[in-house]
Amino acid sequence: MRSRRGRWAALGLLGAALASGCAIGPDYKRPPVTPPEAFRNQTTPSETASLADQPWWEAFGDPVLRNLIQEALGGNYNVRIAAARVQQARAQAAVARSAFFPQIGYSAGAVQSKGLQNILGIGSSSVTTLYLGGASMSWEIDLWGKIRRSSEAANAQFLASEEARRAVLLSLVSDVAQAYFELLELDTRLKIARDSTRAYQDTFNLFEDRLRFGVASQLQTSRAEGNLAQAAASIPEIESQIAAKENQISVLLGRNPGPVPRGQPLFDQAAVPTVPAGLPSALLERRPDLLRAEQELVAANAQIGVAKSLFFPQLSLTGLLGKASPELSALTGGAATVWQAGGQLTGPLFQGGKIYQNYKASEALAEEAKWKYEQAVIQAFQEVSSSLVALEKLAGSEVEQARSVKALEKSVQISNDRYLYGLASYYEILESLQRLYPAQYAEAQIHLNRLLAYVQLYRALGGGWNLENPQQPPSATTAAEERSACAVTQKQC
Numbered sequence: 001m002r003s004r005r006g007r008w009a010a011l012g013l014l015g016a017a018l019a020s021g022c023a024i025g026p027d028y029k030r031p032p033v034t035p036p037e038a039f040r041n042q043t044t045p046s047e048t049a050s051l052a053d054q055p056w057w058e059a060f061g062d063p064v065l066r067n068l069i070q071e072a073l074g075g076n077y078n079v080r081i082a083a084a085r086v087q088q089a090r091a092q093a094a095v096a097r098s099a100f101f102p103q104i105g106y107s108a109g110a111v112q113s114k115g116l117q118n119i120l121g122i123g124s125s126s127v128t129t130l131y132l133g134g135a136s137m138s139w140e141i142d143l144w145g146k147i148r149r150s151s152e153a154a155n156a157q158f159l160a161s162e163e164a165r166r167a168v169l170l171s172l173v174s175d176v177a178q179a180y181f182e183l184l185e186l187d188t189r190l191k192i193a194r195d196s197t198r199a200y201q202d203t204f205n206l207f208e209d210r211l212r213f214g215v216a217s218q219l220q221t222s223r224a225e226g227n228l229a230q231a232a233a234s235i236p237e238i239e240s241q242i243a244a245k246e247n248q249i250s251v252l253l254g255r256n257p258g259p260v261p262r263g264q265p266l267f268d269q270a271a272v273p274t275v276p277a278g279l280p281s282a283l284l285e286r287r288p289d290l291l292r293a294e295q296e297l298v299a300a301n302a303q304i305g306v307a308k309s310l311f312f313p314q315l316s317l318t319g320l321l322g323k324a325s326p327e328l329s330a331l332t333g334g335a336a337t338v339w340q341a342g343g344q345l346t347g348p349l350f351q352g353g354k355i356y357q358n359y360k361a362s363e364a365l366a367e368e369a370k371w372k373y374e375q376a377v378i379q380a381f382q383e384v385s386s387s388l389v390a391l392e393k394l395a396g397s398e399v400e401q402a403r404s405v406k407a408l409e410k411s412v413q414i415s416n417d418r419y420l421y422g423l424a425s426y427y428e429i430l431e432s433l434q435r436l437y438p439a440q441y442a443e444a445q446i447h448l449n450r451l452l453a454y455v456q457l458y459r460a461l462g463g464g465w466n467l468e469n470p471q472q473p474p475s476a477t478t479a480a481e482e483r484s485a486c487a488v489t490q491k492q493c
Contacts, residue, residue, distance in 0.1 A: 023145020024312075025305020028298045031370050033377050035280040040385035050278025052286055052461035056173045057473040059458055061270060064263030065180050066473070068253065072176045073471040075254030079172060082165040089154075089161035096154035099147045102139040107322075108132065134322015134338070141315040149305035156302065160295035166288035169470050174459040176252050178452055183245045184266040185448040189441060190238045196437045197235065199412075200228035203429060227430065231437075271395070271450035277388060277461060283380055286465035290380055293373040300362070300369040307362040310355045313347030380460065387457035394450045401443045408436040 051059065057066050073079060111130045142148055207221040247257035284290055320340040348355055412432040418424035464470045 023142075023148045023305055025145065025149055025308050026301060028301045030294065031297075031374055033284065033374060035283070035377075036381060037280070039277050039280055039381065039388055047276050048279060048282075049276045050282065050286075050461055051275045051458055052278060052463045052465055054458075055464050055467055055470070055473065056458075059463060060177055062180075062263040064261050065177060068180060068249065068260070069173050069176050070473065071255075072172055072253045073169060076172050076252060077254055078168050079165075079471075080254075082161075082168040086158070086161045086165050089158040093151070093154040093158040096147075096151040099140065099150065100142070102137050102317075104135060104137045106133075106135050108134075128326060130324060130326055132322065132324050134320055134324075137317075137319040139317045141317065143315055144309040144312045146306055146309035146314075149302045149309070153299040153302035153306065156295045156299035160292045160299065163288040163292035163295060166465075166470065167292060170288060170459055170463060172252065173463070174455050176249065177455045179245060179249045179252065180260075181266070181269065181448055181451040181455070183242065183249065183260065184262065184269065185444050186238060186242045186245055187262065188266045188444040190235065190242065192437060192440045192444070193231065193234045193238055196433070197228065197231040199433060200224065200231045203433075204228045223430070227433070266444060266447060269447075269451055271398075271447060271454055272391070274392065275454070275457065277384060277457070280381060280384075283384065283462065284377065287380055287460075287462035288465070290373070290376055290462075293369075293376045297366070297369040297373050300366040303362045304359070304366055307355075307359040310348070310358070313345050316344045316346075318342050318344065383460035384457065387453050387460050390453035391450065391457065394446055394453060398443065398446045398450060401439065401446050405436070405439045405443050408432065408439050412436050 056069055060066060060069070109132050111132065113128055113130070140147070204221070204224040204227075207224045211218065211221045246260045249260045250257045318341070320338070322338055324338050412429070415424060415429045415432040419429055
């Protein structure tokens with residue numbers, strides 16, 4: 001009995017010693033990426049504060065929008081799919097770690113034979129029955145780090161899936177905000193279309209009255225009616241776009257299509273011309289898509305070690321402990337014990353270049369992942385810079401467009417007064433109206449673009465990156481407790 005235990009102990013010590021061998025293949029190092037000293041059009045290059053530090057419930061001030069975002073984070077199907085993928089990746093990482101441990105199983109069976117020598121040395125011309133039962137063990141010793149590299153790759157994929165989930169959350173927040181602001185812009189366009197229809201209706205009524213008394217011509221009246229019909233025709237089209245946008249938001253919320261509540265009107269939504277962007281180097285640590293790309297690079301780098309280990313021999317330990325007897329009662333009687341212990345060393349000799357080409361493919365895959373990561377970093381800098389430029393330039397554009405709208409509104413009023421006093425023709429009124437409403441549309445579009453640039457900047461910076469739970473805002477009780485704690489510790493929160 002002691003000799004058996006000694007053998008098992010020796011095998012265990014051997015396995016532990018061999019398992020501590022080196023892991024071949026390159027260790028991961030982040031590719032050298034040189035971020036710019038400042039984003040293009042960044043007002044204060046050395047600022048450390050960033051818009052991305054704000055959680056979404058502070059970045060967007062409209063209470064209705066905040067409620068829509070919170071509902072979307074709880075019900076959106078892409079969020080649920082991303083969470084399920086995280087669970088899959090976590091399970092796959094656990095599967096990869098299981099290879100570190102011995103694989104232990106059991107078996108039981110009964111065999112009948114005639115004229116064959118069985119393992120107990122019993123042989124005869126008669127039919128014999130042999131009952132078998134026992135436990136088996138196999139253990140692949142990680143000589144070259146194959147299992148460690150596989151586990152490293154699986155763990156990196158798990159972390160990548162978690163970053164992908166955070167990217168889905170950030171994308172969803174920005175998608176809901178963008179769709180909501182576009183809905184408010186459509187509401188504004190609808191109001192402008194209705195106002196223009198009423199204005200054309202008043203003009204048409206005026207011409208009808210003047211035609212009845214022989215003051216206006218039929219040509220002027222017909223053109224006024226045509227402009228009225230054209231303005232009225234745009235209303236159903238915009239209403240259709242509003243319904244489609246509401247349906248889009250409903251899908252983002254994870255509910256059936258239906259109406260969507262509104263909060264502040266479009267022009268009451270604050271669009272900040274300049275916002276803190278933070279340090280460009282911090283972008284590498286806060287954007288989930290960059291972190292995901294880096295973890296995928298880590299996984300691809302680890303697969304090189306897995307492929308390289310296949311060049312070398314693999315060592316496996318096996319063991320068997322059980323009972324075998326021609327009588328079923330002997331299996332539980334303490335007798336007829338059988339055991340087996342051994343090791344197996346296997347390695348490749350010739351496989352037609354299969355292992356080498358697999359190794360080269362893993363190197364190329366890691367190279368591809370590296371270029372994808374560096375490309376994603378460059379694109380991230382570009383997105384932030386473009387959003388900063390848009391915020392700055394659109395602010396000046398909206399000021400000038402508002403000035404244009406105000407002047408055209410005054411020109412319409414003057415044209416109407418001049419026409420009533422016989423100092424101008426209808427064409428002067430028509431020209432003023434035809435200039436005013438497109439200018440109002442343009443003003444609404446510019447303000448929308450400013451809001452969308454703000455949303456895109458929040459997304460490009462990886463907004464809410466430092467939140468423990470980006471899905472839920474803190475409760476009123478939690479917020480009050482945090483403020484009380486700050487007051488007690490005299491810390492600025």
